[in-house]
Amino acid sequence: MKLTLKIWRQKNFDTKGSIVNYEIDNISPDMSFLEMLDVLNADLILRDEDPVSFDHDCREGICGSCSLFINGQAHGPDRRITTCQLHMRKFKDGDTIYIEPFRAKAFPVIKDLVVDRSAFDRIQQSGGYISINTSGNTQDANSIPINKDDADDAFDAATCIGCGACVATCKNSSAMLFVGAKVSQYSLLPQGQTEASRRVTNMVNQMDLEGFGNCSNTGACEVECPKGISLDNIARMNRELIRASINK
Amino acid sequence: MKNFLFTSIGKKVSMALSAIFLMIFLLQHFLINITSVFSESLFNWLSHFMGTNPLVQFILQPVLIAGVIFHFVMGFYLEIQNRRATKYEYQKERGGANSTWMSRNMIWSGLVILSFLVLHFIDFWIPEMNYKYVEFLPDDPDRYYEELVHKFENPFRVSLYCASFVLLALHLLHGFSSALKSMGTNKSYASSVKNLSLVYSIGIPAGFCFIAIFHYIFH
Numbered sequence: 334m335k336l337t338l339k340i341w342r343q344k345n346f347d348t349k350g351s352i353v354n355y356e357i358d359n360i361s362p363d364m365s366f367l368e369m370l371d372v373l374n375a376d377l378i379l380r381d382e383d384p385v386s387f388d389h390d391c392r393e394g395i396c397g398s399c400s401l402f403i404n405g406q407a408h409g410p411d412r413r414i415t416t417c418q419l420h421m422r423k424f425k426d427g428d429t430i431y432i433e434p435f436r437a438k439a440f441p442v443i444k445d446l447v448v449d450r451s452a453f454d455r456i457q458q459s460g461g462y463i464s465i466n467t468s469g470n471t472q473d474a475n476s477i478p479i480n481k482d483d484a485d486d487a488f489d490a491a492t493c494i495g496c497g498a499c500v501a502t503c504k505n506s507s508a509m510l511f512v513g514a515k516v517s518q519y520s521l522l523p524q525g526q527t528e529a530s531r532r533v534t535n536m537v538n539q540m541d542l543e544g545f546g547n548c549s550n551t552g553a554c555e556v557e558c559p560k561g562i563s564l565d566n567i568a569r570m571n572r573e574l575i576r577a578s579i580n581k
Numbered sequence: 582m583k584n585f586l587f588t589s590i591g592k593k594v595s596m597a598l599s600a601i602f603l604m605i606f607l608l609q610h611f612l613i614n615i616t617s618v619f620s621e622s623l624f625n626w627l628s629h630f631m632g633t634n635p636l637v638q639f640i641l642q643p644v645l646i647a648g649v650i651f652h653f654v655m656g657f658y659l660e661i662q663n664r665r666a667t668k669y670e671y672q673k674e675r676g677g678a679n680s681t682w683m684s685r686n687m688i689w690s691g692l693v694i695l696s697f698l699v700l701h702f703i704d705f706w707i708p709e710m711n712y713k714y715v716e717f718l719p720d721d722p723d724r725y726y727e728e729l730v731h732k733f734e735n736p737f738r739v740s741l742y743c744a745s746f747v748l749l750a751l752h753l754l755h756g757f758s759s760a761l762k763s764m765g766t767n768k769s770y771a772s773s774v775k776n777l778s779l780v781y782s783i784g785i786p787a788g789f790c791f792i793a794i795f796h797y798i799f800h
Contacts (some may be wrong), residue, residue, distance in 0.1 A: 339672070352672055405675030431673040438668040456726050504676065504685055505663035509589075513745040526677045537588050546666030549687065556679035565768040571590050572765035578585035 334360040334421060338386055339372065346441050352431075362422035366409060367392060367399060369421055370432075386445040392417040394559065397494030400501070401446055402433040407498035407557045415475040415496060415559045423532045435501035439508070439544045452543040453495050453511060459539035460532035461515045463524050474524070490517035492560040498556035499562070505546030510554040512540050513566035520573055530577035536572055592659060595765035600653040600756055604781070606645055611785050614729075614792050621726045624647045630724035633708065653695055660688045662785055683755040690752040697745035733796040746786040753782035 335358045343350025357373050364372070367389050367506060374384035390398035399416040403409035424430060432446065440448040465471065493515075499510035507558040516533050519525030525532070555564045585591040617624040629652065631637050676685050683690065708728075712718050725793040733739055766774060 341672070402671060402674075405671065405673040408677055410678075433671055433673070436667065436669045436671060438666050501681060504667065504680075506666040506668075507589075507663075537590055541589050544666055545589075546663040547593060549659075549663070549684065550755075550762050551680040551684035553676070553680040553684075554739075563768070564762065568762050568765045568767070571594065571763060574585065574588065574590045575594065575765060578591075 334362060334424070334426045334428075336369075336424065336427070339429060339431045340446070342385070342445055343434075343442050345444055350442065350445075360421055362420070364421045365392070365417060366401075366403070366419040366421065367417050385450070386443075386447045388447050389417060394418045395396050395494065397496035398425060400435045400448060400450075400497060402431075402435060402501055406433050407435065407501040408496075408559055412556070413559055413561055415494075418559075435497050437497075437500045437506035437545065439506065440497060440500060448497075450495070450497050451496065452545070453508070455543065456508070456512060456536055456539045457495075458513060460518070460528070460535040463519055465524065465527060475522055479522060486565075487518050487521035490514040490521070490562065490566050493518075493558075494560060494561050496559060498557050498559060500545065502553045502557040503546065503548070504551060504553070505549055507548040507554070508545040509548040509567045509570065510558065510562055510564070512536050513564075513568075513570040514562045514575055516570045517566045520569070521572045528578060529573060532575050533570060533573040537570070592655065593763045596652070596659065597653050599648050599655065600760040601764075602648050603652060604753070604757065604760075606648075607785055608781075611788050615788060617726060617729055618792060618795050621732075624729070625723050625725050629722040632692040632713070632725070633720070649698070651693065653691070655736065656691050681755065683751045684759070687752060687755060690748045693745060693748040694752060697742075697749075706740075730796050730800045733793050734800065736739065739793045739797045743790045746790045749789075750786040752784055753786070754778065757782050 335356070338355040338357055339352045340355060341350050355373060357369070360369050360372065367387070370385060370387055377384045388398045388400055392399075394415045394417060397415070399408075401408065401416045403416065403419070408414060408416045411419055434440075434442050434446045434448045435450075437448075439452045440450055443449050450493045459553040493511060493514035495511060497511070500506050500508050503510075516536060519532060520529045521576055550564065550567075552564055555562065575579070586595060613624070613627045616627060705728075733742075760773050761770075761774050761778075
């Protein structure tokens, strides 16, 4: 395959970026999208040019490291996959592909296609955990009966890998799908009930502090989420915060 | 609770509450107006009641105006906040691949509705206030039907009203279910919310269009 790549290049956070065109040849349809970028970078290095920086780690859709806004969509044109799971057979010979970093004020560009998603870490640190004694007396989780529907919903919420596609896709750069999933995965289970009020209050406050936008329920985040996290998690977070504010 | 109202979710919930309040008002406005199609006397009686009842005039009406102003001001405020949060535009973006036009353009459909409200106030509300509280004209319980029919003699006004109702329908098609989601409705009600949203969002604006066209054709 022969492709034209329009890639966002930006030296660092303080400099202004722009789209740079690259022509690339001999791309196999069986390559993953990231392997295609590896080929481009190998070319650039041979030409003594600065390779394109992009995030990646596990390359099997689990770690949430890879990002990229490809041809106007987070993680590219396919559904329920991360960029590392996207294959070049989804494109045609001669295509032009736009590759941009996830854009949000709360996700500043570090270099080229790499953005700083540590805002998510700070939200997690503000309440995305349960406090239990792990000094050897830990109760077996299976000894606590849990409604099957709740267990399923909690597990679905817990599949969020924190990639940030929801923020990148949202026209308001809202992080509510991420925070909603993290709130839900604990609040649905008995182990998470004790700290439920404090958790949702702290996580929402931290989300607001980070500068994410407001949710207007467009549903774009749900569609583009590689793990199919549902908007129901946002509604649950809203209920949790309303309840926490009333019971204060 | 005070802190809650200043969180992003608190703002979203207050926006949803004002939307639900306005939708309830719109329903009662429609139910009164539709009577003009089949009973001149009933329409006059209802309009006279609404126009002279002190509870409606001096409590509900100011609350309604406050609700309208709050909804618009909050809408603009959130839009500005959201634009600041996005910071950059993508070079290529396919919004249509994952969301509806209505959900992405609430601010624009809202602006059209705001412009319509200005026209509607000039057409009906300001003359009514002038009649009652400026010129202190004598009470006439039978004037409302004639005033309504007279306004819809002009085809340009009827077209403008109908075009605004189309935008209102688009605004409601996203706004109705969005308001209920913001209030945290459980997913078990999703199907009922969707159906109710469709019936309300298309039914009410279509009904208002019908009233305007009916009076234009038959009078």
